[in-house]
Amino acid sequence: MAKIVILGAGLGGLVAAFEIRKTLDRKHEVAVISESDYYQFVPSNPWVLVGWRDREEITIDLAKPLRKRGIELIVGKAEKVDPPAKCVHMPDGSKVDYDYLVIATGPELAYDEIEGVGPSAHTQSVCHIDHAEDAAKAFEAFCEKPGPMVIGATQGASCFGPAYETAMIIETELRKRKIRDRVPITFVTPEPYIGHLGLDGVGDTKGLLESEMRDRHIKWVTNARIVRAEAGKVIAEEVNDDGSVKETHEIASDYSMFLPPFRGVAAVRDVEGLSNPRGFILTDEHQQNPTYPEIFGIGVCIAIPPVGKTPVPVGVPKTGFMIESMVEATARNIAQMIKGEKPDHRASWNAVCLADFGDGGVAFIAQPQIPPRNVNWSASGGWVHLAKVGFEKYFLHKLRTGQSETFYENAALSLLKTHKLKGVERG
Template sequence: MTKPIIAILGAGLGGAVAAFEIKAAVGSRAEVMVVSRGDTFHFVPSNPWVAIGWRRRDAIEVALAPVMARKKIGFTPVGARRVHPSENRLELEDGESLFYDYLVVATGPELAFDEIEGLGPDGFTQSICHVDHAEKAAEAFETFARNPGPIVVGAVQGASCYGPAYEFAMILDTELRRRKIRDRVPMTFVTAEPYVGHLGLDGVGDTKGLLEAEMRDRHIKFITNARVAKVTDGMMSVEEVAEDGAVRATHDLPFAYSMMLPAFRGVSAVAGIEGLTNPRGFVLADSHQRNPTYRNVFSLGVCVAIPPVGKTAVPVGVPKTGFMIESMVTAIAENLRQMLDGQEPTHEATWNAICLADFGDGGVAFIAQPQIPPRNLNWAAEGGWVHLAKVGFEKYFIGKIKRGASAPFYEKLALDLIGARKLKA
């Protein structure tokens, strides 16, 4: 008798962990097949370090094919051109098709650089969203350091990932001071958030106070409620928006180096499929991570449609952090096991958030349980220990991926790397 096929689309932070955990949950009762665009996993939280030359690419990458083979998980690196959910079929980039019984969409986002003129690695700003971009950003930084000038860092309207923008701004400041050229580099932080430290979450603990204090201490100016109108070579045009939506001020910001996080949208393989995705291309999911229309399709991570926390003058998305993604993975694995038993799924993700924002010589950490307020736990703290915690977690996570180990990852981070003692304090 042919075994059911569980296809996992994507092999990033969510997809790779999902493959290991789903395989552990279903065992030999189903075939697990991963469809990835490329044959390597890279640890995205380390991209800011790559972009400043503190990490080499090979230190944060894992070759996936041998790991998947050891875990008896099918793997193809050709990628998917289109999902055909009414046919239970993945159309692959090489023209072949993969038919599935269950599909887990874990693609991550498409980076919407094209929505703003001049934005992105093909324009005039750098990116740390992918290791390819981070390597290019590192090359550009070395060129910049030989002839320094103003820097602009931040996140544009519609972005939903703000922590790395703060992290990169502070890391840049640290590295510039180490090179003794910080005095020659005016820095401005530009963000769609209504206030510094909002993070797409309406703040966590006192992230507003902590991050504003860091900005002031490091002499980084900031513009909030910012809408980037366009970017040209060496100049960024920014509109500062009032609460009523009117433009309160305009800023022409010269720069010799800039890194701006883009807005996200759903990838082309799923975008525009009625019943599967919203108008932005993000996958619709119920409380069990299952699509309301195509009941054998699950989704996790950045590709999932989540409404914003509240109304803001400039569009601000909600981040999908590692802790939340890990919880989605576990819920899907348990729900698939139930469905193979002929039961309806009952498991739900907890959607908690944890973040370590490394500043090179310090950092800020926060935990939000749940991620969306009101919360049972709303905590943030700062200190040099955050940098040490992130270094340790990077090694731990990459090591687990190399071994093909399933979660918990971020739960362990919350309990072990931050620690109950600091949390209580």
Template sequence: MTRLTRRQFTTALAAGAAGLAMPSYLRAQDKPKVVVIGGGAGGATAAKYIARDSDGGIDVTLVENSETFTTCFFSNLYLGGFRDFRSITHSYDTLVSAYGITKVTGMATAVDRAAKTVTMADGTSIPYDRLVLSPGIDLLWDSVPGYSEEAADVAPHAWQAGPQTELLKAKLDAVEDGQNVVMVAPPNPFRCPPGPYERASMMAHVLKAKGYTNSKVIIIDPKDKFSKQGLFQPGWEKYYPGMVEWYGPDVHGGIKSVDVAAGTIETDLDTFKGALLNIIPAQKAGAIADGLANDSGFCPIDAATMRSTMDEAIYVIGDASIAGDMPKSGFSANSQAKIAAMNVRGDLTDSKVFPAKYSNTCWSLIETDDGVKVGAQYEPQDGKITSVTSFISQPDEDVALRKATYEESIGWYSGITADMFG
């Protein structure tokens, strides 16, 4: 047995204590390092699959500014009273305890691509060999004249789930009979294409359930058509006659200004007044990805890997990416994360990489037990993620099928959140 001198023992003890005091993402020197920024459907999934499938061979750090994550998908069902807030809010505990992922709660403020480090708001720096960016969206406040980040405290967007979701719910519940809700829908491209129209359905559901049939949900849309339009509009006529009004740009002529204090939206057609204004502005990739975005505000990627076209050490997944035919959705982000995770492992451990195949389904609830869906399978073709097969609910489906579709969505939510958070 080798004996340590007292000086050697003291030195070793001090070194060990220093190691314990250091964050784990600075201690693991013997493994390749992956940093994942963003803990949603893309980031949480990527972190889990990289850690799990590398069998501990990769040191994974997940950076997310919140202790828990509230999903945007299914937040409309909370708004409509079909779920409680706790059911759409999830913990990272299992990712840490079961998969050995280091969770850093804080804001990532910069990426030094030359040094391969991520700078945190507190000044600490996290090194990486590969970086996965899944920062979601930032809102372009001035895309709606008169709207701002401060105005969102009065006229919530609730397009980034959490406190805004709860605020929108509280304001909806405070609407009285005869008062209107006025929504400004976002321009393309944006997170969850059917989302604003499912939200309008849930708002109408809440008002109708109270007997407030003199109230309206008015949608001012910058687009001349929208996702599942052939399903939503007949649904509104069936369940909420006279309660949901949709105005495209050829009718309203454009938004001139929003006055959140007065509760008004001025258009070329008319000035609409609402006891609740729900303003959803235009969007871009989360700010941490700015250096990897093109003029669209989103990040181009290699269709076969989700690797940034601007930096081979970085992958961009979810809403921040330009993913060809795939919509910006939780399902899409989860699917893309698995392709990125596979390729990250291939980069760092020489594990086998298989051809990319992606999928997406978006479910929407129009009224109790009346669910509809749209989706597709995708493959890389000619440098783009391309739809190869697709499906959509039909207007003439019977009630049993619509109920089954809704129940399918409940099962999917349970499944995807278990897949994301372990």
């Protein structure tokens, strides 16, 4: 009998728990370590910010669906992963032993690396439901006394879609409230161009997103490095291709939201052979750690080299479709290892994304996610917003009822069928 422990209960961790439970014989134990006793659907947080969703609508109590699947839930923040001892140390002095460990912690939000950035300082966030709720309160106060606004991502961020979504959703809500004319909006990003997304663009995301911003009268600054945020303003350096400062922008802002730099969580940082200097988990093509083959990494917490050199550090996003392919490969590789076989399953690392803009949006497919690609497609329209709403409801319903399936893959295949795209493989 083997014990498989999943560290983290976000998208990757939760789907991994379901998939591993489904793949393995019931005589094997599956346990999840989670900081909280609930799951939050992070993609909906921009909607929380503008009041279109509340906490209850996008969170799920973990106990019931996990118990239904025969998965143990351990609530607590892991203190340190101890690979030589094959255990996870907990803050109360206890430890959780494992035969196989799947690390799916997501990132630590490194607000402390940039002066004045973060919910406890001068900028808002949509990275956590708690942050989104605070951002919603601040947004309501802002709407009572509108002024300039700055939205974007900092240097070292590894996810850019939510920044674009937040800017567009806020813009849509401001128009609904008839105060858009009183709110100048500036989008600030380390990307070398609008629509880069950490992927060197997908299809015509550059043209689609630039057009969307022009239509919505949103100004932008690319190749930007945030120096600091203060009450009432953001200071950013726009850099040249060689990294030298082209211009320093001092942008007035009565409401700011930035996606922060990402790093690995403290429980895995500085563990020799397990993580890189930023704390991201080192994995091979089978999602295995090269030093500790009984440890697997999936999702945002793993180390992926940048798509290419950029003047300002730009991380690579790990999308839901891509994460699910990591989960499927990991579950099957663990099953092989338990049987004494050599693991040979690999993740496809394809991307299918829906970026909601409140009353429209942009969808794109990248196969594989890292270029060069076999499929490189993007499109925009009101259907994207409807598709995102539909997926949210479908995903949360399936989780609440404890059903195990590849959520993003099913949604993606439906999207592909709708648009009659050819040559796109299953995730």
